[in-house]
Amino acid sequence: MLKTYVTGFPRIGEKRELKFALEAYWAGKSDLNALKEVAKELRARHFSYQKAHGIDVISCNDFSYYDLMLDTITLLGAIPERFVGIEDATTRYFAMARGDESRSAMEMTKWFNTNYHYIVPELHAQTRFSVDTSKIIEEFNEAKALGITPKINLIGPITFLALSKTIDNTDAFVLFDALLEAYASVLKSIELLGEGIIVQFDEPLFAKSLEPKFYTLLKIAYEKLGRVSPNLNIAVVSYFDKANEAVEVLGKCPIWGIGLDFVYGEENLEALLHVNDKVLIAGLIDGRNVWKNNTSKSYALLEKITSVIGEERLILSTSCSLLHVPYSTTFEQKLPLHVKEKLSFALEKLAELQTLQTLWASKEKPTQNVALEKPTIQAHTNHFAKRSPYGIRALIQEKALNLPLFPTTTIGSFPQTKETRTLRLAYKKGEMTQESYENALKELIKECVAFQEKIGLDVLVHGEFERNDMVEYFGELLEGFAFSENGWVQSYGSRCVKPPLLHGNVKRRKPLSVEWSVYAQSLTDKPMKGMLTGPVTILNWSFVRNDIPKSEVAYEVASAIAEEVDELQRHDIKIIQVDEAAFKEGYPLRNEKIKAYEKWAVESFKASVCSAWDQTQIHTHMCYSNFNDIIETIEAMDADVITIETSRSGNKLLKVFQKAHYKAQIGPGVYDIHSPRVPSVEEMSEQIKAFLEVLPKEQLWINPDCGLKTRGWSETKAALANMIQAVKRFR
Known part of the structure; x- marks a missing residue:
C-alpha cells in the first residue's frame, strides 16, 4: 500500500x-x-x-x-x-x-x-x-x-x-x-x-x-x-x-x-x-x-x-x-x-x-465528487463614464480638496479593543438591538474622529469599528459568500485571518459602508476617506471556488465595489480608498503565467473604481511587496494615491517608483504598525528625510505602514501624535 x-x-x-x-x-x-x-x-x-x-x-x-x-x-x-x-x-x-x-x-x-x-x-x-x-x-x-x-x-x-x-x-x-x-x-x-x-x-x-x-x-x-x-x-x-x-x-x-x-x-x-x-x-x-x-x-x-x-x-x-x-x-x-x-x-x-x-x-476507481452549483457569471459591463488621465484629475482634486503639503492620513482601521469586539459579538448573538448597536458604534466613531481632529490629521477615517475583517465584512454584505465560525488561518505570529468562502454569484444588494462614512463626515469639515476592499484582495484573501477561473469571479466583485464607490461620492465622500493589500501575493510564480494574472487583476481594479468622478480621489494600499517587477502594473491601475508598507525597508522600495518616474502620489509608511513600540519624532523625521531623498515633496503623503486595528490605543495615540509633529517640522 x-x-x-x-x-x-x-x-x-x-x-x-x-x-x-x-x-x-x-x-x-x-x-x-x-x-x-x-x-x-x-x-x-x-x-x-x-x-x-x-x-x-x-x-x-x-x-x-x-x-x-x-x-x-x-x-x-x-x-x-x-x-x-x-x-x-x-x-x-x-x-x-x-x-x-x-x-x-x-x-x-x-x-x-x-x-x-x-x-x-x-x-x-x-x-x-x-x-x-x-x-x-x-x-x-x-x-x-x-x-x-x-x-x-x-x-x-x-x-x-x-x-x-x-x-x-x-x-x-x-x-x-x-x-x-x-x-x-x-x-x-x-x-x-x-x-x-x-x-x-x-x-x-x-x-x-x-x-x-x-x-x-x-x-x-x-x-x-x-x-x-x-x-x-x-x-x-x-x-x-x-x-x-x-x-x-x-x-x-x-x-x-x-x-x-x-x-x-x-x-x-x-x-x-x-x-x-x-x-x-x-x-x-x-x-x-x-x-x-x-x-x-x-x-x-x-x-x-x-x-x-x-x-x-x-x-x-x-x-x-x-x-x-x-x-x-x-x-x-x-x-x-x-x-x-x-x-x-x-x-x-x-x-x-x-x-x-x-x-x-x-484499484477501485472513484465516482465523481458532487460539485458546487455552477453559477451564471454575468458579463461585466461598464455603465460609467471613463475617468480622465491622471494629470487632469490631479489638478481637479488639488483644487477640490485643498490639502497642505505632506498631507497626513491613516490607512483606515483604528484599534479594535476587547470592548469593541465584545460589542460586535453581543450584536451577532442577538443580545442587543440593532439601534443600540449602531448607537454604540457611532460613539466610537465620534471619539475616533475627535481624536484625529485634535492631533491635526488632514484626511480622516471613521475607524472601521463595525468591521471584523477587511474582507469578511464586505463578504457578509454581498451575495455569494459563506463564513465559517472557526476557519482561522495563521497570517504571522499570533495574527490569524478567517477567509470567506466564495461559492456562488456575487451581487451587491444594499450599501456596504455608506452609512458609517456619511455619519463620520457629518462630524468634521475635513475630508473623510471612504474605506473599501478591492476585488483582487477580496479574491486573494478568500477561499475561492476552484472549478471556474478567478478572473470571471473578479469582475463580479468589481461591479459590486463600483456601485459602492458611486454611492459614496454621491453622498459627498470626496476621497475613497480601495485597498489592494493582497495584489502582489496573487502573482503567479512562473513568468509565463504573469501576463494573464496582471490583465484580469488590473482590469478588475479599474472596473471597481470606474464609477469615480474626476474630482473623487481614489487611493489604494498595498502591503509588504517587492515592487521592482510590478511597477508598470501599479501604474496601469491608475490610482491617484498609493500607500505602501515601507518602514522596515527604509526608502529602498521608493527608489523603484523614482526610477519608473511614477507620476501619482505616494504615502510610504513612516512607522511600523506590526510592532508595539512608539517611534520618536526624531525617528519619524529621519524616515521622512529619507523619503525626500527619493520623492519630490509634492508627491508625498505621510501615514503609518498599515491599519492600526491590532495596536492598542495608548501606543496609537502616541505614535500618530509624533507623526504629526514630525510632519510639522518639514512643513
Whole structure:
C-alpha cells in the first residue's frame, strides 16, 4: 500500500490556543512556562491526530512560536547585530519578530504567493553561523515519546539565502559555502537521533522562474548535503507551482526523495523521467484551498504518475504544508449544508489522503465528487463614464480638496479593543438591538474622529469599528459568500485571518459602508476617506471556488465595489480608498503565467473604481511587496494615491517608483504598525528625510505602514501624535 505523507501541519491550534497563549505572554499575563506548556500540548495533539488518520510520515520542526524562517535564523545563529546583546533567547526571539523599546523589528514580507508572512533574514558579508539544534531535538523526542518517528522539516539553504536581505549590499550567496557547512552541522546533529530519519528540505524557490545560476547552486548544495550522512533520508520538496528544472538537477543528486506539487503544478508530470531512482513524494491533496478533493482527478493523476514512476517509489502527500488552511470543519455548526459538505480543512485532508490511499490499494476507481452549483457569471459591463488621465484629475482634486503639503492620513482601521469586539459579538448573538448597536458604534466613531481632529490629521477615517475583517465584512454584505465560525488561518505570529468562502454569484444588494462614512463626515469639515476592499484582495484573501477561473469571479466583485464607490461620492465622500493589500501575493510564480494574472487583476481594479468622478480621489494600499517587477502594473491601475508598507525597508522600495518616474502620489509608511513600540519624532523625521531623498515633496503623503486595528490605543495615540509633529517640522 502506498504510504502517506503530510508536508507540514497548522500550529495555531483548533481554537487558536497558541494565539491566545502568545498574547497573554506578551502582555505579561502569563509566564514562559505557561506558553511552553500550551505549545507542547498542541504539538502532542497534532502528532496524535495525524497518527490516528494513518499518516505514515509526520513532521516535527513544523511548529513555531512565530515563524519558521525566524526559527531557521535562530537555528543557524544568524542573529542581527542589534539583537546580539539580548542574553535571554526567548526575549531575543520575540524582539527580532516584534521589536522592543530600543530596537526595530526585522523586516517581514509575504511567503511566495500566499497570505502568510515570514521574517526576512538580515545578513552581511561577515555573518558567522553558529548552529543550535535544541528545538529540533526537543520536538523530535516529543514525537518519539508518542510512538512516532517523525521527519524533520527544514527550510532549504537556497530558499533561505534567496529570501534574505543583506545590510551591506553584498550578494547573500557570498555566504553559500559557510551556510552549507552550517546545514551539514545540523544534519550531523540529527544523525545522532537515529537511523533512517527523513529530513525534509523545503525549497519552494524552485517553483519560480529562475536564472541558471540557481540550478548550479542547487546541484552543489544537495551533492554536499546528500553525502553528509548516509544514515539520513534527504527529501527536497518544492510547492506552489511546477519545479521541472529542479527535478532534472535533483534526480542526479545523492538524496532519497523529491517532493512535487501536482495540484498547482500539474506540469510536473513532464519531469517524472528525471526523478530517476529517487522516491517521489506526490502532492495530490490541495494544501492551499478548502474545497473537497476531486478524487477522480487525483486518481487519474496517480495513474499517470505510476505509469512512469511505479508504486514502489511513490508516496502520497499534501501539495504543501496545511498551514494555509483552517483546522477542521468539525467546529462549523452554522454553515449552510450545501457549502459545508463541499469543504475540507486540515483534518479532513488527512482523511482525503487515506481515501486516495485506500482506493488505489483496492484499484477501485472513484465516482465523481458532487460539485458546487455552477453559477451564471454575468458579463461585466461598464455603465460609467471613463475617468480622465491622471494629470487632469490631479489638478481637479488639488483644487477640490485643498490639502497642505505632506498631507497626513491613516490607512483606515483604528484599534479594535476587547470592548469593541465584545460589542460586535453581543450584536451577532442577538443580545442587543440593532439601534443600540449602531448607537454604540457611532460613539466610537465620534471619539475616533475627535481624536484625529485634535492631533491635526488632514484626511480622516471613521475607524472601521463595525468591521471584523477587511474582507469578511464586505463578504457578509454581498451575495455569494459563506463564513465559517472557526476557519482561522495563521497570517504571522499570533495574527490569524478567517477567509470567506466564495461559492456562488456575487451581487451587491444594499450599501456596504455608506452609512458609517456619511455619519463620520457629518462630524468634521475635513475630508473623510471612504474605506473599501478591492476585488483582487477580496479574491486573494478568500477561499475561492476552484472549478471556474478567478478572473470571471473578479469582475463580479468589481461591479459590486463600483456601485459602492458611486454611492459614496454621491453622498459627498470626496476621497475613497480601495485597498489592494493582497495584489502582489496573487502573482503567479512562473513568468509565463504573469501576463494573464496582471490583465484580469488590473482590469478588475479599474472596473471597481470606474464609477469615480474626476474630482473623487481614489487611493489604494498595498502591503509588504517587492515592487521592482510590478511597477508598470501599479501604474496601469491608475490610482491617484498609493500607500505602501515601507518602514522596515527604509526608502529602498521608493527608489523603484523614482526610477519608473511614477507620476501619482505616494504615502510610504513612516512607522511600523506590526510592532508595539512608539517611534520618536526624531525617528519619524529621519524616515521622512529619507523619503525626500527619493520623492519630490509634492508627491508625498505621510501615514503609518498599515491599519492600526491590532495596536492598542495608548501606543496609537502616541505614535500618530509624533507623526504629526514630525510632519510639522518639514512643513
